[in-house]
Amino acid sequence: EIWELHTVDEDEFYGLLMNSSFSESELTMRFEQDDSKVVPKGLVYGGYKLPWRSGQQKSLTWSVGHNSCASGYCTYAFDFADGTKFELLAAKGGYVYHWKDSCANGNSACTNSITLEDRSTSPWTYQIYLHIAQNSIPKAIKTRGAYVWQGMKIANVDDTGYSSGHHVHFMVVQKN
Helix, strand or coil: CCCCCCCCCCCCHHHHHHCCCCCCCHHHHHEEEECCEEEECCCCCCCCCCCCCCCCCCEEEECCCCCCCHHHCCCCEEEEECCCCCEEECCCCEEEEEEECCCCCCCCCCCCEEEEEECCCCCCEEEEEECECCCCCCHHHCCCCCEECCCCEEEEEECCCCCCCCEEEEEEEECC
């Protein structure tokens, strides 16, 4: 299946959204139409790149708004996979806030993750990467407060935690 990407900057975005399979989802509540222009509601954060090496392709394996997350916590989350334990890169620079990579690969009761704090946003935001491989976080960044550059290797993908296969769950949340 071929995907097409449409952005809110396109004149036809709102019409495409309302005529898509997302028209009955909470996704439509994130946008409003004002004088034929689509305007995102709330703060919009940018500057993120996809968290893998250039030239690779991954599948979006679950939509935004996981129903397994409490009270909309995963509203701005994406799952990416290609069937491998691919190398995970920082989507944006930030400071290591939390990390864990001691869970055995494939352990569904224990989730490895890394969280990067982005102090360039107001309020600060946190990039959360879940389901990473055991012992795959580079030693140099296994320190709270260590700086990670955009595009820097932060781990390898696996399927630790609540997962049915190798993928990364990536989301951005605000400080509060």
